Amino acid sequence: MMTLEGKVAVVTGGSSGIGASTVRRLAEAGARVVIGYYQGADRAEALRASLPGAGHECVSLPLEDPPAAAALARHLRDTAGRLDILVNSAGYTRPIPHADLDTLDDALFGEILLANARGPFTVVRALLPLLKAAGDAVVVNVSSFAAFRGSGSNIAYGAAKAALDTMTMSMARAFGPEVRFLCVSPGAVATDFVAGRGRDTLEKLAASTPLKRVVEPEDVASAVLACVTHLRASTGIRIVVDGGRHL
Numbered sequence: 001m002m003t004l005e006g007k008v009a010v011v012t013g014g015s016s017g018i019g020a021s022t023v024r025r026l027a028e029a030g031a032r033v034v035i036g037y038y039q040g041a042d043r044a045e046a047l048r049a050s051l052p053g054a055g056h057e058c059v060s061l062p063l064e065d066p067p068a069a070a071a072l073a074r075h076l077r078d079t080a081g082r083l084d085i086l087v088n089s090a091g092y093t094r095p096i097p098h099a100d101l102d103t104l105d106d107a108l109f110g111e112i113l114l115a116n117a118r119g120p121f122t123v124v125r126a127l128l129p130l131l132k133a134a135g136d137a138v139v140v141n142v143s144s145f146a147a148f149r150g151s152g153s154n155i156a157y158g159a160a161k162a163a164l165d166t167m168t169m170s171m172a173r174a175f176g177p178e179v180r181f182l183c184v185s186p187g188a189v190a191t192d193f194v195a196g197r198g199r200d201t202l203e204k205l206a207a208s209t210p211l212k213r214v215v216e217p218e219d220v221a222s223a224v225l226a227c228v229t230h231l232r233a234s235t236g237i238r239i240v241v242d243g244g245r246h247l
C-alpha cells in the first residue's frame with residue numbers, strides 16, 4: 001500500500017458506515033483526516049480518538065449548509081494549507097416503493113436530490129481551490145448501483161446518484177490533470193443507511209449475486225483507497241462494488 005504520509009483528507013459522512021471505514025483506512029495509510037459529520041458528533045469523536053496518527057479532526061458538515069463547506073475550506077487553508085483527498089460519502093435516503101409516487105412528494109424529492117447531488121457539488125466547489133493547489137489530488141464520490149440500474153431505495157435516490165455520476169465525469173474532464181474524480185458505486189452494503197433493512201435482507205440479496213457475499217463497509221473503503229493510491233491513470237469512471245449484483 002502506497003503511504004499517504006503528509007496527505008490531508010476530508011471524508012463527508014465520516015461519522016458512520018462506509019465513511020467511517022474509509023476514515024480508518026486513510027488514517028492507517030498515514031493521512032491526516034477531517035471527519036465530516038451531521039448528527040453523529042459523538043460517533044465522529046469516538047472514531048477520531050481511536051485512529052492511528054495525529055492531527056485528525058471532526059467537523060460539522062451538513063449537506064444542506066453551503067457556508068459550512070466554505071468555513072471548512074477557510075479552516076484548511078489556515079491550518080493544513082492543502083487538501084489531497086476528498087471522499088464524498090454523506091448521503092440520505094428513505095425506502096419508498098417505486099410505484100408509490102405520492103409518498104415521494106416534491107419536498108422529499110428535493111431533499112434527496114440535495115443530499116446526494118447538490119450536497120457533494122457544494123463541497124467540491126468550496127474545496128476545489130485547495131485540491132487544485134495540491135496538484136495531484138483526488139475526489140471519490142460514493143455513488144450507487146441505483147444510478148445505472150434505476151433501482152434502489154426510491155426513484156429520487158437513483159436519479160440523484162445518476163446526477164452525481166455525470167457530475168463526476170464533467171468535473172474529471174474540467175479539472176484534470178490536477179484533480180482526478182472517481183465514483184465508487186456500491187450495491188447493498190451492511191450499514192444502517194436504509195431504515196428497516198436488516199442483515200437477513202442483505203443476506204438474501206447477496207445469495208442472488210455471483211459472489212454470494214454481503215458487501216461490508218470495509219469492502220467499499222478498500223475500493224476508495226484503491227482509487228486514491230492505485231488508479232492513478234483513471235478519472236471520470238465508476239468502480240462498482242456490489243458482488244456482481246448488476247449482472
Ligand SMILES: NC(=O)c1ccc[n+]([C@@H]2O[C@H](COP(=O)([O-])OP(=O)(O)OC[C@H]3O[C@@H](n4cnc5c(N)ncnc54)[C@H](OP(=O)(O)O)[C@@H]3O)[C@@H](O)[C@H]2O)c1
Nearest residue numbers: 013015016017018038039040062063090091188189191193
Ligand atoms: N449502505 C448501502 O446499501 C449503500 C449502497 C449504495 C450507496 N450507498 C451510499 O454510501 C454512502 C454512505 O452511506 P452508508 O451506507 O455509510 O450509510 P450511513 O452509515 O447511514 O452513513 C450516512 C452518512 O451520511 C451522513 N449524513 C446523512 N445525512 C446528512 C446530511 N444531511 N448532511 C451531512 N451528512 C449527512 C451521516 O452523518 P451522521 O451519522 O453524522 O448524521 C452518515 O455519516 C451514501 O452516500 C449512500 O448513498 C450506500
